[in-house]
Amino acid sequence: MDRRIERSRQMIMQAFIGLLEEQDFEKITIQGIADRANVNRGTVYLHFTDKYDLLEQSVETYLMMLVDSCLQEEGAATELSRELLIRAFTYLKEHASIYRVLMTNKGIPTFRHRMTQFIQGNITVVVNYMNLETGIHRDVMAQFLSISVTGLIEWWIVESMPYTPEEMVEQMTKILEARLQLW
Amino acid sequence: MDRRIERSRQMIMQAFIGLLEEQDFEKITIQGIADRANVNRGTVYLHFTDKYDLLEQSVETYLMMLVDSCLQEEGAATELSRELLIRAFTYLKEHASIYRVLMTNKGIPTFRHRMTQFIQGNITVVVNYMNLETGIHRDVMAQFLSISVTGLIEWWIVESMPYTPEEMVEQMTKILEARLQLW
DNA sequence: CTTTCGTTGTTCATTTCTCAACAAAAGCAG
């Protein structure tokens, strides 16, 4: 509705992630966030109840932005299309500074965890279409695959994205297909 | 006073310079500026009477910001100190994208002109301390030197700053000293 | 020429943001 709301929230969360890059979460003050966001301190309280709420909302918001970025003009996406994955990696690359912090900041495992959860939700759909023969439970399989994908993405970001999004998607697909044939 | 005023003005002017980089001044619309600045169209009119006023104020503001950047904690600066010049070049380098537009945009010679005027004002002080013997008038000398300096700065910016600020200042000083000895 | 469309500049009621002040809690020096 009112663009000021979205703008303020965005500036505050950006400033917060920026500070998270430089100092420990507990060391960060509301005053510091407001200063960096170039916003009145009261405005922070207008949108977030406290530091911890700000963290939660930031994690949730940036996760959703990542999700939305690859769900553009997509109908029912029961399968993980190549295009969708490439869009996700591309988006990560474009906002690397933010997602590097969210993914790797020790003390803030929330984002990593929420992201794995989300990937697991999508991978479960795929796993349910597979015919497993060797007695592997589907939930174990889904858990294994999703944590692997999260780890791969984290590695890619930490290593400053040594491959293009296209290459990464291709690599990932190959690995998954090879494994799927094993089981 | 109110940080919203400064913030709005800044966002609008930034968006304006950004658009100036991509399209002709006459093609730029208030609506386009507001969109890019993520600001209501009415807000633009709250700070600037029209496009032309926005141009004027932008030129003046960014010139003053350049001047202020090198006048930090300086008392009476009758002579052009090395430090002062280095700060100026450093500031230009940090905000290259803006000043490249302002300096080189054909159709907008205002900034170039105002900058030369300003440099001339300072160089005049120096020239008045020189003892000219070969019948060269001081005003001619000042004009010649200031337009030279402006040209040199423009060249440096256009060529994507091939030398460090320190090197440039040193070069400039050497050239000027050599010339001053000639006359 | 007429119609359509986009831009301009202005108005107004409503909403958000700002600043300054405050008491209370937390952090930290001696």
Added chain:
DNA sequence: CTGCTTTTGTTGAGAAATGAACAACGAAAG
């Protein structure tokens, strides 16, 4: 422990920004 500073979370009055609407204008298209 005891002051001292900083941070927190909240308040209220006032200022600025918002969206929506408007008439007027020019340009482009039919």
